[in-house]
Amino acid sequence: MVEDKAREQLTQQLDLHAYKTLNETILAQVIIFNKRREGEASRLTxxxxxxxxxxxxxxxxxxxxxxxxxxxxxxxxxxxxxxxxxxxxxxxxxx
Incomplete structure (x- = not known):
């Protein structure tokens, strides 16, 4: 799974690409789980x-x-x- 691979990379070393991938996969999960538009979920701070x-x-x-x-x-x-x-x-x- 893409999320698991990104998590594993981040536990080994700081990697901007892995962080971005993890961020995008989690955002996608939140959007799908909540049946929300991307704009709403992406406003989370x-x-x-x-x-x-x-x-x-x-x-x-x-x-x-x-x-x-x-x-x-x-x-x-x-x-x-x-x-x-x-x-x-x-x-x-x-x-």
Missing amino acids: LDIYQKASTGAINEDIYETLSPLEKELSKLLTRIEIRGKRGKKVLVFLWS
Whole structure:
């Protein structure tokens, strides 16, 4: 797997190409897992990530989630980012 190879290279030595490859594969996984547009997921910053939550969700956002997303929100780390037209959307991350 491309991600595993990039991780292995980075554990052996710092390699810009391996870092870029790992970054791109993880971003692709987040986009696919969340069914989000690339632009939304690519706006994630370290600061936003550090503010990730596992607590209660804003009621307005919770009502927009599908039943599956509502269940996942109880189990996974959630990050709120600005989506299209400035609306807040959730991005779920797994460990």
